Amino acid sequence: MKNELVVKDNALINASYNLEVTEQRLILLAILNARETGNGITADSKLEIHAKDYASRFDISNDGAYKALKNAVLNLFDRQFSFKEQDKKGNVGTVKSRWVSRIKYIDDSATLEITFAPDVVPLITRLEQHFTSYQLKQVSQLTSKYAIRLYELLIAWREVGKTPKIELEDFRNKIGVEDTEYTAMNDFKKRVLDPAIKQINKYTDITATYEQHKKGRLISAFSFSFKLKHQPKIEKIVDLKRDPNTPDFFIRMTDSQRHLFANKMAKLPELSEYSQGTESYEExxxxxxxxxxxxxxxxxxxxYLEKLGFK
Incomplete structure (x- = not known):
């Protein structure tokens, strides 16, 4: 699988919602669909997901992919989520929204057509300082819906490698555990937390551990630490002092560096030749x-990086 970057606003990463694995995968594919076509996402965009594409990206049978897309028509439209939003005066409120405003399955071509709800669009498309990005391949083998959500929550803290303490109720909401599910801590850890950590450590690019915090004798919160696994070098990384005209010149930037400078470069008139159609600066x-x-x-x-001060 090629490197396919998923970018979500951190308000969405930290949202509370309960999507099944199939539904989370479809949301990610719809985001990638918009990125690959270069058309971006609006509240009117009809984003297509093909069953064969779903099957190949997540290594399942074509028949399984057909069923996944058909079931999504029944379930995804009814899914809701909530997130915190700040107004111009600094007041924070809770927004509740559907994920999609329209969804359609075309049986003859085994294609799902998704239109994101208006509140979701800016959370996916805007590129500001508060965002999280990761590659689709990191979650493609995760079969626990809780593992996918936990990975997203952790990777938002990639720069420091640990999360702050997350209160138990808030944590359960964020990873999609219903109030009536796994109410006993033993069940929660056995059915949700420990399997999620196990899958993350086995299939993704990080190794994670957690610490439990108590009030009295009861566990009231969790915090997480993680480290990036050693990644084999695909491209030769060269010293900054090397001549940039040499054939193998390449500097691997951090995610925050890439997005910071990309945001600046998008506004350079000299780079207009690289833009596509009517895409926005953010896209x-x-x-x-x-x-x-x-x-x-x-x-x-x-x-252009040098011009903007990259050293």
Whole structure:
């Protein structure tokens, strides 16, 4: 699987919702669909997901993919989530929204067509300082819906490698555990938390542990620590002092660096030749951030990085 970056606003990462594995995967594929076509996402966008694409990306049978897409028509439309939002005066309120405003399954072509709800669109498309990005391949083998949500929550703290203490009720809401599910702590850890940690450690790019915090004799909160696994070098990383004109010149930037400079580069008139159609600055910045992962494109764009102060 090629490197496919999923970008979500941290308000969405930290939202409380309960989506099954199939539904979470469909949301991710719809995000990638918009990125690959270069058309971006609006409240009117009809994003297509093909059963064969779903099958190949998540290594399941075509028949399983057909059923997943059909079931999504029945379930995904009814799914809701909530998130915190701040108004211009600094007041924080809780927003409740559906995930999609429209969903359609085309039987003849085994295609699902999704239109995101208006409140979801800006949380997916805007590229500001509060965002989380990760590659689809990191969650493609996770079969626990709780593991996918927990990975997203953890990777939002990638720069520090640990989370703050998360109160138990808040944590349960964030990873999608219903109030009536696994109310006994032993059941919660056995059915939800421990299997999620096990899958994350086995299939993703991080190794995570958790610490439980008590009030009296009862567990009241959890905190998490994680480390990135050693990744084999795909491209030769060179010293910053090397000549950028050499064929193997490539500097691996951190995610925060890529998105920071991509956001600036999107507004440079000299880069207009790289833009596509009527895409917004935010959509253009997302594509530039992906281009900076590709050595050839990085070398093309390096003069503009230097111009903006990258050292």
């Amino acid at each position: 253009f910045a997302i594509r530039i951030a992906e281009m900076l992962l590709i050595p050839e494109k990085f070398r093309e764009l390096y003069p």
